[in-house]
Amino acid sequence: MSWDVIADNFARFLDGAQLTLxxxxxxxxxxxxxxxxxxxxxxxxxxxxxxxxxxxxxVFRGTPLLIQLFLIYYxxxxxxxxxxxxxxxxxxxPLICVLIAFVLNTTAYTTEIFAGGxxxxxxxxxxxxxxxxxxxxxxxxxxxxxxxxxxxxSLYGNETIMMLHATSLASTVTLMEITGVARNITLNYYIQxxxxxxxxxxxxxxxxxxxxxxxxxxxxxxxxLQPRRG
Amino acid sequence: xxxxxxxxxxxxxxxxxxxxxxxxxxAVVLGLxxxxxxxxxxxxxxxxxxxxxxxxxxxxxLVLMLLIFYSFPALLNQWFESMGSMYTVEFSPFVxxxxxxxxxxxxxxxxxxxxxxxxxxxxxxxAAYAYGLGRVRTFRSIVxxxxxxxxxxxxxxxxxxxxxxxxxxxxxxxxxxxxxxxGAAEATGxxxxxxxxxxxxxxxxxxxxxGVLVWVGRRYSMGVKELSR
Numbered sequence: 001m002s003w004d005v006i007a008d009n010f011a012r013f014l015d016g017a018q019l020t021l022x023x024x025x026x027x028x029x030x031x032x033x034x035x036x037x038x039x040x041x042x043x044x045x046x047x048x049x050x051x052x053x054x055x056x057x058x059v060f061r062g063t064p065l066l067i068q069l070f071l072i073y074y075x076x077x078x079x080x081x082x083x084x085x086x087x088x089x090x091x092x093x094p095l096i097c098v099l100i101a102f103v104l105n106t107t108a109y110t111t112e113i114f115a116g117g118x119x120x121x122x123x124x125x126x127x128x129x130x131x132x133x134x135x136x137x138x139x140x141x142x143x144x145x146x147x148x149x150x151x152x153x154s155l156y157g158n159e160t161i162m163m164l165h166a167t168s169l170a171s172t173v174t175l176m177e178i179t180g181v182a183r184n185i186t187l188n189y190y191i192q193x194x195x196x197x198x199x200x201x202x203x204x205x206x207x208x209x210x211x212x213x214x215x216x217x218x219x220x221x222x223x224x225l226q227p228r229r230g
Numbered sequence: 231x232x233x234x235x236x237x238x239x240x241x242x243x244x245x246x247x248x249x250x251x252x253x254x255x256x257a258v259v260l261g262l263x264x265x266x267x268x269x270x271x272x273x274x275x276x277x278x279x280x281x282x283x284x285x286x287x288x289x290x291x292l293v294l295m296l297l298i299f300y301s302f303p304a305l306l307n308q309w310f311e312s313m314g315s316m317y318t319v320e321f322s323p324f325v326x327x328x329x330x331x332x333x334x335x336x337x338x339x340x341x342x343x344x345x346x347x348x349x350x351x352x353x354x355x356x357a358a359y360a361y362g363l364g365r366v367r368t369f370r371s372i373v374x375x376x377x378x379x380x381x382x383x384x385x386x387x388x389x390x391x392x393x394x395x396x397x398x399x400x401x402x403x404x405x406x407x408x409x410x411x412x413g414a415a416e417a418t419g420x421x422x423x424x425x426x427x428x429x430x431x432x433x434x435x436x437x438x439x440x441g442v443l444v445w446v447g448r449r450y451s452m453g454v455k456e457l458s459r
Contacts, residue, residue, distance in 0.1 A: 001308075016266065061392075062436035063429040064397035071429065075413065075422035165290035172401060179293055192304035195295045201288045207288040 002064035006194050009185055014196040016181035017202055022217045023177060032189030034107045038141060039148065052182055053111065060108035065166055068105055073173045094173040106163050113159060117152030118144065145216030150222040161207055168203070178202050235414040239424060242410040243431050249396045249406065249449050253261050254389060261339020268344050280458025286337040291395050294334060299326040306412065327399035335392050342384030347373070351400045379450040386443045393435050397428075407431055 001053055006013075042053050048123045060068065076082055125147065129139045149156075171180035182199035186192055264283065267275040286294065303319045310317050321329070350373060358368040400408035411428040415421035 058437075059371040062394075064394040064408075064432055066397045067411075067425055067429045067432065071422060071425045075425050077265040078420055087338070130298040149301075168292045171292075179290070179296075182293075183296070186300065189359060192300040193308070196293060196301045200293050200297055203290055203293060204285065204288040 001194070002191050002216055003194055005185065005189050005191060006198050012181050013178065013198060013202060016176055016178040019175065019177040020167050022162045023098065023102065023170060027099060027106055028163055030103045031107040031110050032162040035114050036111035036145065038107065038111040039118060040144065042111060042115035043118070057112050059103055061112070065101065065105050066172070069098065069101040069169055069173065073102050094175055096175060098175060100169045102163065102166065105166070106159065109159050110156065113152045113155045114148050117148045120151055139205045150225060153214065153218050153222045157210070161210055164206055164210060165203065232418065233400070234420060235424070236427060238409060239410045239414050239427055240431065242407045244404055245404065246406040247326065249331070249399060250393050252328045253331035253335060256328060257335035257339050258421055260332060260336025261343050264336060264340030265343035265347055268340065269347055283337040283340050286334055291334055292398055292401070295326065295330040295386055295402065298330045299323065310401050323399060323402040323404035326402060327396070327404055330395060331392060335388055338388045342381050342388060345378065345384065346377045346381035350376050375450065379454065382443065382447050382450065386440070389438055389439060393439070394432060397432070
């Protein structure tokens with residue numbers, strides 16, 4: 001066993017963990033905002049809007065993230081017009097491509113989760129809000145958003161864990177997050193066991209932290225949805 | 231010329247499907263065993279299954295795949311070497327892929343099946359025993375049909391995620407649709423076309439599976455719908 005290699009390179013693993021967290025937080029942050037808007041429009045009375053959002057979530061939830069990532073990172077180079085344009089320096093950076101793929105993917109899942117939370121809202125609550133004379137904006141802010149977010153909290157927790165795990169795919173386009181670091185060390189030192197075990201343990205640790213955070217959030221904000229005890 | 235590439239890429243879809251089906255069978259077996267262990271009286275069994283589902287669901291698919299494809303054989307070989315044996319193990323990407331996906335989705339299936347088992351009133355099993363039905367017969371005729379109905383939504387979800395997860399095995403070098411798409415992309419200089427083609431294949435499987443599973447769901451909930459009306 002050569003755990004001393006891991007000890008020597010532990011700083012690199014920490015850098016990797018930092019990038020993993022950075023990717024997760026940025027992707028989730030952007031996706032959260034987008035999903036709230038899309039979820040509110042998901043059951044809009046305008047049929048074309050409803051169908052467009054439905055088609056978007058179906059396509060991005062129905063294909064592997066790896067393909068979406070490769071389509072953006074490798075695929076876009078096929079279009080000469082894009083390569084000549086001013087956006088190319090951004091689109092040829094692996095970091096930007098990974099973030100675009102992650103945001104598009106997790107937004108599709110999160111939109112459906114939030115829209116599902118909204119569908120379980122008793123119609124009486126919206127009717128009551130209207131009866132009080134709330135404007136659509138106030139209704140969204142006071143009634144729809146809190147209900148949507150608390151009702152979908154546990155599913156959203158799962159989605160954030162999925163996103164954390166999905167960041168491991170960033171290693172396939174040269175990014176040095178936890179998995180990338182582990183792969184790099186296996187190649188440099190010819191050891192196959194220790195680096196991947198370390199990577200797995202780091203992910204497990206991060207997952208536990210997330211699970212704990214969402215347990216707390218559910219206890220704090222969604223407790224009113226639980227059946228009463230005693 | 232381009233159509234030849236398209237045929238090769240789509241032809242490899244069969245490998246992806248084989249991988250998905252074998253992994254699914256493994257996952258269902260593991261899931262059933264896991265769910266039965268979690269419901270059993272033995273604390274040791276419950277604890278062990280708990281550790282299994284927690285660890286497997288706490289580590290990314292890709293990392294688990296690398297662990298099984300690279301780390302596990304390396305560990306075995308080190309062990310063989312210390313025993314003074316010349317024997318070395320190596321997994322093929324297909325075997326490692328099936329093992330990993332089976333293990334991962336076995337953990338998800340355990341949770342799905344456990345939830346389904348919980349939804350069946352225990353009185354029904356007691357009644358079956360009281361009528362003199364054996365353990366196997368009770369499971370087959372009383373528990374299983376209801377479990378299928380209750381587990382179907384979770385099962386559908388797990389299957390859809392499993393199909394998409396097979397794309398990862400291309401990273402180990404399995405010549406599946408994703409691997410061939412990559413080859414065709416590099417050979418023709420048309421990466422967008424071929425990754426889109428592969429994406430279309432997965433999307434078609436997803437839509438098809440949803441259709442089939444909605445039909446199965448209708449079939450298994452026939453009795454229930456009539457009762458609730």
